[in-house]
Amino acid sequence: MEGRTAVNHPAIDLAFQTIGLGKQAIVFVDTKQGAEKAAEDIARRIGQGSQQELALRLLNATSAPTRQCKRLAACAKHGIAFHHSGLLPKQRHLIEQAFRDGTVKVICATTTMAYGIDTPAFRVIMRSLKRFSGSWGADWIPTLEYHQMAGRAGRPKFHDTHGEAIAIAKSEAEQHEIEERYIFGRPEPMESKLAVEPVLRTYILSLIATGFVRTGQQISGFFARTFWAHQYKDQEKLGKILERMLALLGQWGFIQTTHGGFVSAADLGKETPFAATLLGRRVAELYIDPLSAHQLITGLQNTRKNAPTPFALLQLISSALEMRPLLHLGAKDHDAVQAALLEHYHELLMAEPSTYDPAYDDFLNSIKTARFFEEWIDEKGEDKLLEAYRIRPGEIHSKRGRAEWLLYAMEQLAPFLKLHDAIKELRKLRVRVQYGVREELLPLLRFEGVGRVRARRLYRAGLKDIGDLKKADVALLARVIGKKTAESVKKQLGQEAEQVPSGRRKGQLGLGKFE
DNA sequence: GGACGGTGAAACTTCAGGTTGCCTC
DNA sequence: GAAGTTTCACCGTCC
Secondary structure (H helix, E strand, O other): OOOOOOOOOHHHHHHHHHHHOOOOEEEEOOOHHHHHHHHHHHHHHHOOOOOHHHHHHHHOOOOOOOHHHHHHHHHHOOOEEEEOOOOOHHHHHHHHHHHHOOOOOEEEEOHHHHOOOOOOEOEEEEOOOEEEOHHHOEEEOOHHHHHHHHOOEOOHHHOOOOOEEEEOOOOHHHHHHHHHHHHOOOOOOOOOHHHOHHHHHHHHHHHHHOOOOOEHHHHHHHHHOOHHHHHHOOHHHHHHHHHHHHHHHHHOOOEEEOOOOOOOHHHOOOOOEEEEOHHHHHHHHHOOOHHHHHHHHHHHHOOOOOOOOHHHHHHHHHOOHHHOOOOOOOOOOHHHHHHHHHHHHHHOOOOOOOOOOOOHHHHHHHHHHHHHHHHHOOOOOHHHHHHHHOOOHHHHHHHHHHHHHHHHHHHHHHHHHOOHHHHHHHHHHHHHHHHOOOHHHHHHHHOOOOOHHHHHHHHHOOOOOHHHHHHOOHHHHHHHHOHHHHHHHHHHHHHHHHOOOOOOOOOOOOOHHHO
């Protein structure tokens, strides 16, 4: 490249050249930031863009466009996009569609694109086949993943006669390594997902809860026939793992013998019949890891003395395996997290691990994650959250979904502990997490078409509850939330007066759309 | 002499992905 | 491990 500015990566040159051929390319990159920058580099070289409409749709995918939305829209104008888990699902969808119809010429993506989505390209460019991996810096990605990416090349449906998958090596040595590892190498053997403990726990409980297995002997028999056992070879070790799981499920009160007795490790392989308890069955239905369920239950039990605070509940769900990966503590986060910990220490529903415990890092991460949720339900904007927590809109979206689910699970488990106050708190919190709002907006969210933004507008206009909305005339409402929504809200209010659903008295509003 | 601004090198920081549930006062 | 970002020392210029 000309000038003193950084020379473009060969991957960028290749992508640019692909456009010249009148074809499309996907560039696979190892980080989200990298994908964004690559897209911008290519877009910059294109000159003026004409995809105004797509850019606008991407920008307006959310009511308050963030910095990320603006960057994406700016690229899209030139027919270039980036694609990763930080985008809103709507934006991802728009990009995939625009790529299929040819509006977008190049997508710079992380591995999100490699899985599942049907977006083949003439050329697939893999900028790097290494990726950061925890302890020892960058590491080669699995061969299977290489095949996933390379497999996106070529679009037989569109009558392409061939496709190109290009991997870029930084040196000759790397070139040989790539050839050997990915082109001539064999994919690593498929691994049974059962081997992962949380999955195994969930699976065993569900087998018992559905009555598919009724004795320890049947469990042994069942697992001996699985792919996992086939792979595992060491039957004795396999037995030990199953024993431990069985013992834990018994200890946690999720299973018992049919006579109400205790199930222990010794029951594996025996003929003592057992079954899931009511609690255990509910846990299985909720489909959460029994360990998480146990932790949530233990946390809830600490609730008896005082009503749980939102922060405490948010921290509790953030410590569940399902919430991973947690927000990671950055170098500058330490003080803020310590302050939050100090402030909320007495509220916490789980014990703080020892500072020397390897789990302590995760504990701090859970505090940061809880803090993020707390700000989310304090109506902080996505842009602010991006800045303060380095969490992108798409990640907010997925974290939020999991939080809702875990709060729902807790809500379902609480009745078993007769914690009726906690249930109320949980339900409120769940809706607040769902919408990202303060408590005062809850009554307004019952209406279809009213979310975070409109509810806040109504509230600011002095319309704070159903009574206010009933009194307000449509014209006023329309000025606040738009004509269509205003009419719809009025209709929802009116319907309630005309046709009273069975079991509900006139004027009494149920949970509306939360039901 | 001191404030300011530009520059480049060194130090520091960060790093992929995604499925589950839906009933109760 | 590598790329991007921030920090900092250094130097020249202007007042």
